[in-house]
Amino acid sequence: MSDETLSNLLKEDRRFEPPAELAADANLTEEAYARAEADREGFWAEQADRLSWDTRWERVLDWDNPPFAKWFVGGKLNAAYNCVDRHVEAGNGDKVAFHFVGEPVDDKQTITYAELKDLVSQAANTLTDLGVQTGDRVAIYMPMIPEAVVAMLACARIGAPHTVVFGGFSSDALASRLEDCQAKVVVTSDGGYRRGAPSPLKPAVDEAVVKAADLGHTVEKVLVVRRTGQDLGADGWDSDIDVWWHESVEQASTEHACEFFDAEHPLYVMYTSGTTGKPKGILHTTGGYLTGAAYTHWAVFDLKPETDVYWCTADIGWVTGHSYIVYGPLANGTTQVLYEGTPDSPERGRWWDIIEEYGVTLFYTAPTAIRSFMKQGREIPDARDLSSLRLLGSVGEPINPEAYVWYRHVIGGDRTPVVDTWWQTETGSIMISPLPGVTHGKPGSAMTPIPGVAADVVTEEGESVGPGNGGYLVLTEPWPAMLRTIWGDDERFKDTYWSKYRDQGWYFAGDGAKLDTDGDLWVLGRVDDVMNVSGHRLSTTEIESALVSHPKVAEAAVVGAKDEDTGQAVCAFVILRDEAGDGGDDIVEELRAHVRTQIGPIAKPRQIMVVPELPKTRSGKIMRRLLRDVAENREVGDVTTLADSSVMDLISKGVSSGAGGE
Numbered sequence: 001m002s003d004e005t006l007s008n009l010l011k012e013d014r015r016f017e018p019p020a021e022l023a024a025d026a027n028l029t030e031e032a033y034a035r036a037e038a039d040r041e042g043f044w045a046e047q048a049d050r051l052s053w054d055t056r057w058e059r060v061l062d063w064d065n066p067p068f069a070k071w072f073v074g075g076k077l078n079a080a081y082n083c084v085d086r087h088v089e090a091g092n093g094d095k096v097a098f099h100f101v102g103e104p105v106d107d108k109q110t111i112t113y114a115e116l117k118d119l120v121s122q123a124a125n126t127l128t129d130l131g132v133q134t135g136d137r138v139a140i141y142m143p144m145i146p147e148a149v150v151a152m153l154a155c156a157r158i159g160a161p162h163t164v165v166f167g168g169f170s171s172d173a174l175a176s177r178l179e180d181c182q183a184k185v186v187v188t189s190d191g192g193y194r195r196g197a198p199s200p201l202k203p204a205v206d207e208a209v210v211k212a213a214d215l216g217h218t219v220e221k222v223l224v225v226r227r228t229g230q231d232l233g234a235d236g237w238d239s240d241i242d243v244w245w246h247e248s249v250e251q252a253s254t255e256h257a258c259e260f261f262d263a264e265h266p267l268y269v270m271y272t273s274g275t276t277g278k279p280k281g282i283l284h285t286t287g288g289y290l291t292g293a294a295y296t297h298w299a300v301f302d303l304k305p306e307t308d309v310y311w312c313t314a315d316i317g318w319v320t321g322h323s324y325i326v327y328g329p330l331a332n333g334t335t336q337v338l339y340e341g342t343p344d345s346p347e348r349g350r351w352w353d354i355i356e357e358y359g360v361t362l363f364y365t366a367p368t369a370i371r372s373f374m375k376q377g378r379e380i381p382d383a384r385d386l387s388s389l390r391l392l393g394s395v396g397e398p399i400n401p402e403a404y405v406w407y408r409h410v411i412g413g414d415r416t417p418v419v420d421t422w423w424q425t426e427t428g429s430i431m432i433s434p435l436p437g438v439t440h441g442k443p444g445s446a447m448t449p450i451p452g453v454a455a456d457v458v459t460e461e462g463e464s465v466g467p468g469n470g471g472y473l474v475l476t477e478p479w480p481a482m483l484r485t486i487w488g489d490d491e492r493f494k495d496t497y498w499s500k501y502r503d504q505g506w507y508f509a510g511d512g513a514k515l516d517t518d519g520d521l522w523v524l525g526r527v528d529d530v531m532n533v534s535g536h537r538l539s540t541t542e543i544e545s546a547l548v549s550h551p552k553v554a555e556a557a558v559v560g561a562k563d564e565d566t567g568q569a570v571c572a573f574v575i576l577r578d579e580a581g582d583g584g585d586d587i588v589e590e591l592r593a594h595v596r597t598q599i600g601p602i603a604k605p606r607q608i609m610v611v612p613e614l615p616k617t618r619s620g621k622i623m624r625r626l627l628r629d630v631a632e633n634r635e636v637g638d639v640t641t642l643a644d645s646s647v648m649d650l651i652s653k654g655v656s657s658g659a660g661g662e
């Protein structure tokens, strides 16, 4: 982010006080900060007591061997029992867990906690029948349907870590994840509904199973939900490995006695982009993670489980769906909306219709969605009754002050606080956010670490920058929902997050941030080669590798350029191989389609520029800063460290004459 945007941001002086009514009855009050500060472990132990433990822990935190933490040492619990059974046992079996809204209008289903318990037990029995044992990995590749949540909880129930792969990823991306975590079983569906039409999923799983086999890994079974009923084709079903959900799960017993697992038993692996091409399998374990998710969902959203109707629009294929659709809200016994489709199908007001219909009180979404609604105009939400809303949340990328104010004003009717929540796949739960009954809102700022969390903004050398200055965001104390490692790669785990501030023992988040003169925190975005497109993390290297795997491409460099709609957009510069000539008329489309099949539609470059050279330093490093200048149509900056300074002229000329652009 440029200095100019930064100083504009910090001129922001609008302030919104917490609503008096909310403040008077807030779940967490001011005193929690000091209490947590005075006895951090005691505070987290208190939060762990939100859960039902089969065996109580002996020690809150074992940090004897950093960065490998153990939380609630010796404790035993079952995550699914905590999310489902205990609510039924407490007499809340009739309470609605999910109001499911399918994309086809009128496709609605209500699932109570008692029904959820039966479904999860059935699915647990089926997974066991399919040979899944405690510790085995199960991949889930599904649309946003209740069975996806059921599958996750069934895995948790039998202690088989799940890895949910976003349904928008390609079969290649799925295959590499199946191989990396050695998934024994895949749960999927024939398809899902997307913009009014059935969109297939099962064929991608079939391809991925073959590709995983090429990589040396055998998937044993594929469990398939019939969602759309679409034709799978003659080759679309292999009765040796494919099993229908309705012929197995729906026929299984609803009785399932759950086992209790160690607090540090792996709960799931979530793949996310890093600075190298290979996605990182972020490992979360059971007790600490569930504690973090439940506590933050209760505190940051000021959850009143008896009366609130909560809706998080994230996909369960991302960490937000894990922590704030599945584990946090269900551990808290929340009633929520689960929506399958896109915001504008069949028409632009769909989300607001859903809020009105179910009386949603707490709403959690991403800035990219808010910006797209701003663009469509306020008439659409204004035509609906959104008066049930009492709190709004934002996550995934910095929220621009204008979007924040629009969100609060148009969607929240100026009544609702907006909680801008900063966290990551790695942190597992929200780390930095206002508390809605305590902190005033400042558009664009995530404000301060929540009680229990310790963060700072520091220099390269590890000095606190202090109010008014910018630097690197670090977390200075361990927290229960922290990642435990990168699946199968402890070294990469240490290297990526803990080596920059090894002496201090701090976690390096990879984000830049600034403290304003009040000491409130502004997250500015990534400082490494990770982009944030519509709130989704993508690695520049991963996309470069995809481009280079195309036979016509010799070299590629990818940068994230500022984009009004998506926050950042993928811009690629490629050098073609000599034998490819000028690549042909359709080269740009061909390469975009190639990235789409290699990774998925979210990674498809907005722009591809065919260039004769790439700007490199004398040591051969690509100077992305200069490419970003080109991609953002800026005057190209300092080129003195370039090996050949005429390269930028060549590139800029090519771009301005439109050669190879879109």
Ligand code: WTA
Pocket: 272, 318, 319, 320, 394, 395, 396, 397, 398, 399, 420, 421, 422, 423, 424, 425, 426, 446, 509, 510, 511, 523, 524, 525, 526, 532, 535, 536, 537
């Ligand atoms: C960015 C999503 C500013 C940040 C939960 C982080 C944010 C990355 C915010 C993690 C926010 C997330 N303000 N930036 N409120 N929330 N980010 O792993 O760059 O998909 O490092 O987790 O998103 O993305 P991830």
